[in-house]
Every structure is written in structure tokens, then in C-alpha cells.
Amino acid sequence: MPDFYWIPLEQLPPHLISVLLFLFGAIVGSFLNVCIHRLPEHHSLLWPSSHCPACEQPIRWFDNIPLLSWLILRGRCRRCRATISPRYPLIELAGALLPLLVVHRFGLTADALLLTLLGWSFIVLLVIDLYHYILPDVITLPGIVAGLLAAWLVPRVSALPSLTDASLGLAIGGGLFWLFGWVFERLTGKVGLGFGDVKLLAMIGAWMGWQALPFTIFAAAVAGSVVGLSWILLLGRDRTLPIPFGPYLVLAAWSYLYWGADFYSWYFNAFIPG
Secondary structure, three states: OOOOEOHHHHOOOHHHHHHHHHHHHHHHHHHHHHHHHHHHHOOOOOOOOOEOOOOOOEOOHHHOOOOHHHHHOOOEOOOOOOEOOOHHHHHHHHHHHHHHHHHHHHOOEHHHHHHHHHHHHHHHHHHHHHHHOOOOHHHHHHHHHHHHHHHHHOOOOOOOOOHHHHHHHHHHHHHHHHHHHHHHHHHHOOOOOOHHHHHHHHHHHHHHOOOHHHHHHHHHHHHHHHHHHHHHHHHOOOOOOOOOOHHHHHHHHHHHHHHHHHHHHHHHHHHOOO
């Protein structure tokens, strides 16, 4: 199947394309905030409409403009003046910048579109796990299927794996690490790898292929260890409190898209000569 290129967009000036991507991404970022707020509580994403968590009054459209409304209102509800977390504009900004970064790296292609969708889902998973210590099945399980479909429908673009590699990534990321977590828990009585993390690894494997898993797990483990030890030693964090692993997996997997091939090349040249 040939690569897809969005020819009408390519005929537009590059700066206009960037502006359109940023604006659309900011709108999506506003919806990501809805997902982050409502999915952990199992609430509908469509109903009721956006409202202030403090006074529960509906937010009017001109107070719900991504990025701008938070700045104009100075981070407070217009009615009750309750503080609105800066997390909301930060998520909107992340949603807006993501398609710019992906298109800059992969161009206006089908894989850029698919990877942007993946990146937006990663943002939701990262923030929910950071705050609630869960990785919702409503994202990871459909994400696994979507990764396999992407590999099947767009098999020849370089950013996505072949269907074989995607299937192996699913099997290794989901199957082997589920087995590792199950055995570790039976032997020690402790949770070594949460099953939400296993589903996320399966999703990463399905989207990026089995080749992404060594880099992702190694980078996530190193980053998680450094941050966790820093929290304990420098900030006095309770050792018994859980540390969410999902954010590190997400960031490591996304890093693999940009630097994974260079890392593998450096590693094999440095440690496995010939």
C-alpha cells in the first residue's frame, strides 16, 4: 500500500500549516483535559458539559477557549473565583505542540497522523497514572488494536512497524511481561509490575514493534529509579508510597521514536564490535 500525503495541506504556506496544527491541537488538548478529569471517575466524556468543579456552574464558550481563557481569567472561575489548576492550560499546550513536533519529524504523512493520535493518548495515560496510579483499559486495550490496525493498513512507512513486528511487540510486551509480573508477585508477595503497565507495554509493542521494548523498558527503569531515589533522598518521600511507572514508559517510548535507532547503533558499535 503506498504512503499517503495530504496534498491540499502541502500546498499551503508552512507557517499557515503550523498555525492550523497548533490551533487544532489546542482544541484536542481541551478534550484531553476532559478525558483526564472524567475517565478515572468513570464519568461520561460528553455529558454534562464543561463546568466548574467548585461551583458546578456550566462554563460558557468564551470562558472555554483553549489557553486564552485561563490567561484572561487569571486561573480562576469567573463566577466563584475558585482556582483553576495550571494543569489545564499545560495539557492544552502539550496537545497543541504535539502535532507540530510529529509533522516536523515525519512530515505530512499518514504515519504522522497516526503517531499524533498515539501521542495524544499517551498524554492522557501519563497524567492519569501520575495523579491516580491507574492506566485506564478504555485507552490501552483499544490502543493495542489500533496499533495492529495501523501496522496492517500502513505497512511501508518507516515510523510504523510491519504487522509481524507489531504482533511480536504485542506478544512480548503483553505476554512475557505479564508472566514476569505474575511470577514475581507469587514469589515475593509484592507487585513488581502492575498489569496496567503490562497493557501499556503491549500497546507500545503493537504501535512501535518489539524493537522498541528493550529501549523503552531500560530508559523507563533508569529514569524511574533516578526520580524515585531523588524523591526519597532529597524530598523525604515515604518509601512505601507507590511510584507510577506509566509516565516513564510513555516518555521512554516516545523518545524511542526520535532517538531509538541512534541509541541501538551506538550500543552495538560500542559494545558488540563486528
